Amino acid sequence: MPMGEEHKAALAKGKSEAAKVRKYLKALEAGQPGGAARAKVLEQRIERLRDDIANEDNLLRRVKLIQKRFDTEDKLKDVDTSIDFDALEADFIGVVDSYSERNGISYHTWREVGVPARALKAAGIKRTRRI
Numbered sequence: 001m002p003m004g005e006e007h008k009a010a011l012a013k014g015k016s017e018a019a020k021v022r023k024y025l026k027a028l029e030a031g032q033p034g035g036a037a038r039a040k041v042l043e044q045r046i047e048r049l050r051d052d053i054a055n056e057d058n059l060l061r062r063v064k065l066i067q068k069r070f071d072t073e074d075k076l077k078d079v080d081t082s083i084d085f086d087a088l089e090a091d092f093i094g095v096v097d098s099y100s101e102r103n104g105i106s107y108h109t110w111r112e113v114g115v116p117a118r119a120l121k122a123a124g125i126k127r128t129r130r131i
Helices: 005-029 035-055 059-078 085-103 107-112 117-123
Strands: none
């Protein structure tokens, strides 16, 4: 039996919503929220570490600070500032209520995978008591 237009539209909507949810969750998992903002924070941390290193008299503490600086510089290299996280989050907020309803996903599940409470609130997903 051929699929009706309504069924085709529902499938297309589900695929579109799933893609938006997946992109947002991948960005969260990669630690990319606000890539440019994260890069700025890491750059500031590197500058503070440079100052601390220059002013540290204890050689062992200086070694540890240098390692922290290297580690932070590595994190900075991994930050993708090309991701428009705000757009991903807006797309997520626009579809997550429908997606959650259709798939039986609760507020607590979204929170456990790292979705900020403010995003869920903006989407109208209410915090409910777990049973």
